[in-house]
Amino acid sequence: MVDSTTAERIGLTWLRAELEPVGAFGRRHDETIAPYAPGDEAKALAEIADAVALARTLHFDGVARIRAALRAVPEPGPILARARAGDPLTDVDFYELGRFVDALAALARAWDAARGAAQRRPPTLDAMRAILAPARENGGFYLADAFGAGLPAARTALASAEAEVDARREAIAARVREVTGVDPIGDEFVVLRDVYTGPLPDGARVVRDAPAYRTVAIDVTSSARDAALARLTRAEEEARRALADRIAAEAGAGNDAVRALGALDRALARVAFAQRWGGCVPTLAPNGIAFDQAVFAPLAGALGERGRRYTPISLDLPGVAVLTGANMGGKSAALATAGFLCACVALGVPPPAREAALPLLDAIVWIGGEGPQDRARLLSSYAAEIVRAREALEHASSRTLMLIDEFARTTGPREGRALLIAFVEALRARGALALVSTHFDGIAEAAQVAHVRIAGLREGALGAVSPDDLDAALDAINLAMDYRVVDARDGAATSDALALARLLGFDATVVARARELYEG
Amino acid sequence: MATAAARSVVVVGTAKNAGKTTVFNALRAVAARRGAVMAVTSIGRDGEPFDALDAEPKPRVRLAAGTLVALPAGLVPRSPALALLDRGEESALGTMMFARAMLATTCEIAGPPTARAMRATIDRLRALGEGPVLVDGAIDRIAPLAGGDDAIVVATGAASGATVERVAAVAAETVARLRIPGRDPACERARIVRVPGALDARDAEELLGDTGDVTVVIEDPTRVAVRGALFAKLQAFVDLRCERPLQVVACTTSPVGRDATLPARALVEAVARATGLPAFDVVADLTAVPDG
Known part of the structure; x- marks a missing residue:
């Protein structure tokens, strides 16, 4: 849909990071859903409307808690798949399934606490929980006696046989102590030849015979113990088999739950976005772009972190329009906002605006300056622009949004202006959707397209700011600038370049001389 | 049992076949005789039927009913x-x-791969159980012990030297490294040099070229990468201290080597003298204390 340079400029890279699901379920789910394209309007609108509705319903802090609970849900997929295939499961597998149903219960509690609607409550897999319940104490797992009719007796028999073996082992150990003087602590022990060289008592087996010592183990063979262990092994395997079969019967519900969690993860990412930035249910229409009081969230967030205000902007772009206005007035941000809102609807995200009419697009292309790809191709700024413009023009249509930022600014102004006029004329002729920012005069009129401008510096709004204090100057500009996009017929477009240069600390005499030249 | 008061005991060996696992099993057996329910894990991999390096038969780890154990999922019997x-x-x-043996069983045990995870494993076993935690350790993997209050038992024996004197010297050097004292403001010298990270041979040579009137502070004894005569020289020359000392509480001796056997009583006494720690031969049931 967009290349990496465009993704960076319109905030799509930022947006994708904001929408990153918290869990593996959500990531897998996301991978199955391509960005919405023309023809997908109903699906996109449904997802956006759902996110807006949930954002209004769910408690703000509750969404964060639901997402935290989602992040904690372990992955049951491979275990469920093996159960369905009839493979044996281990106790660790059952333990992990126990964690899974516990995590689902915690997720459902978080949902309820956030005032989530009952019909949208995440699955809890009560049947699987009930199956595992006899094995679970304090969140653990033990193949409890309840899982197999033969288990209690088999365990009792083994415990008895082990006790009998221990008693016999202790009797042999006592005989070893008596005969050799060595206290056989542990499973194996050593008898030094300079301590004892005689025969060992029955039941004491030499496992290593070295010149200076013998390593000895007390071997107590017990057919009763062996039989009891074999019986218990069979009983435990039968119990696991039966338990795995019951789990397999619930595996379908488990997989449904996993899919539901994936969808919930994706939805909650959009809900969290809408709760932070606001968002509307837009009209999805193919002809043009219009939005009111829209927020370019990446910029608004960055400004907010620095304590600066962000001015929401409005725009009506029927086809091709030229945008002019003050330096630092937000022309590039206006272009980015248009691209950002279109990216939002393509990803099923409520666009952060009071209201909006937006199209689903095949592509968004940013032309202006150079990006990392261009630098990698060793292209100059001008060459990069021309190459991108050439490629974009080949595909220009109403299904592609072109955001053209000060095209040809790095070449001679007369040729650059002529080239831009011709480019805009070509875009208009192809019925393209394009917003073109520029400082060249008369482009819109010459190419016969709409003309809008940034309102610019408010009259007399710049107070006395020390040119040496850049932060204070930027704050002053931020306060003095009217970032609204207005019809260019309402007042003259200015660049405010000289006033801004002075405010940014450029030499006063140089700026004064420039003003003489400009006005003279 | 010298380590009875400790909440966790780690057995480390001065060399392979120094009797570490024998001591580990002996400690478990003694605890069992006293009715204590232990928790066990291993810094390396233990309990496999044969030694991974020399293919010699190895004692399996037998867990009595009630024993807590930390082991990887792949080794759960x-x-x-x-x-x-x-x-x-x-x-x-x-x-x-983390698991509990409900009936007696025999298995392999192994620990996690990182020092941080090993520390967390020991601490979790402590939290889960009431009895002491026993760790089959490794002298070259003692980083997990830093920052803990584990009691450390150093297993030494004929595998680390051909004579009683040599075995005692190796034990003494190992113990000296592990017992680098904590900081004591009353005893610090005129200048304090902090060595972040490992203290290696290059650091040691630089410090030895100094005036000597210096207290060298390292994070913990596991950061010392200097061995042998260089370490002894350094320790004699500077005041070597650490922020987080370890608790080395005892040595054990195994007089049995692959090809020769050392006199058991002479060995246990020599190790006690050389290390200044109580020494035990758990096989021959011998005890020696430093001043005895």
Whole structure:
């Protein structure tokens, strides 16, 4: 849909990071859903409307808690798949399934606490929980006696046989102590030849015979113990088999739950976005772009972190329009906002605006300056622009949004202006959707397209700011600038370049001389 | 049992076949005789039927009923079933599982791969159980002990030297390294040099070229990468201290080497003298204390 340079400029890279699901379920789910394209309007609108509705319903802090609970849900997929295939499961597998149903219960509690609607409550897999319940104490797992009719007796028999073996082992150990003087602590022990060289008592087996010592183990063979262990092994395997079969019967519900969690993860990412930035249910229409009081969230967030205000902007772009206005007035941000809102609807995200009419697009292309790809191709700024413009023009249509930022600014102004006029004329002729920012005069009129401008510096709004204090100057500009996009017929477009240069600390005499030249 | 008061005991050996696992099993047996329910894990991999390096038969780890154990999921025995209580860090053999033996069983045990995870494993075993935690350690993997209050038992024996004197010297050097004292403001010298990270041979040579009137502070004894005569020289020359000392409480001796056997009583006494720690021969049932 967009290349990496465009993704960076319109905030799509930022947006994708904001929408990153918290869990593996959500990531897998996301991978199955391509960005919405023309023809997908109903699906996109449904997802956006759902996110807006949930954002209004769910408690703000509750969404964060639901997402935290989602992040904690372990992955049951491979275990469920093996159960369905009839493979044996281990106790660790059952333990992990126990964690899974516990995590689902915690997720459902978080949902309820956030005032989530009952019909949208995440699955809890009560049947699987009930199956595992006899094995679970304090969140653990033990193949409890309840899982197999033969288990209690088999365990009792083994415990008895082990006790009998221990008693016999202790009797042999006592005989070893008596005969050799060595206290056989542990499973194996050593008898030094300079301590004892005689025969060992029955039941004491030499496992290593070295010149200076013998390593000895007390071997107590017990057919009763062996039989009891074999019986218990069979009983435990039968119990696991039966338990795995019951789990397999619930595996379908488990997989449904996993899919539901994936969808919930994706939805909650959009809900969290809408709760932070606001968002509307837009009209999805193919002809043009219009939005009111829209927020370019990446910029608004960055400004907010620095304590600066962000001015929401409005725009009506029927086809091709030229945008002019003050330096630092937000022309590039206006272009980015248009691209950002279109990216939002393509990803099923409520666009952060009071209201909006937006199209689903095949592509968004940013032309202006150079990006990392261009630098990698060793292209100059001008060459990069021309190459991108050439490629974009080949595909220009109403299904592609072109955001053209000060095209040809790095070449001679007369040729650059002529080239831009011709480019805009070509875009208009192809019925393209394009917003073109520029400082060249008369482009819109010459190419016969709409003309809008940034309102610019408010009259007399710049107070006395020390040119040496850049932060204070930027704050002053931020306060003095009217970032609204207005019809260019309402007042003259200015660049405010000289006033801004002075405010940014450029030499006063140089700026004064420039003003003489400009006005003279 | 010298380590009775400790909440966790780590056995480390001065060399391979120094009798570490024998001591580990002996400590478990003694605890069992006293009715204590232990928790066990291993810094390396233990309990496999044969030594991974020399293919010699190795004693399996037999867990009495009630024993707590930390082991990777891949080593959880199928029968008799363990009660799985909790899970920990990932390891090469699967997630570390904390479990209790409900019936006596025999198994392999192994620990997690990182020092941080090993420390967390020991601490979790402490929290889960009431008895002491016993760790089959490794002298070249003692980083997990830093910052803990584990009691450390150094297993030494004929595998680390051909004579009683040599074995005692190796034990003394190992213990000296592990027992680098904590900081004491009253005793610090005119200048304090902090060595972040490992103290290696290059650091040691630089310090030896100094005036000597210096207190050298390292993070903990596991950061000392200097061995042998260089370490002895350094320790004699500077005041070597650490922020987080270890508790080395005892040595054990194994007089049995692959090809020769040392006199058991002479060995246990020599090790006690050389290290200044109580020494035990758990096989021959011998005890020596430094001043005895």
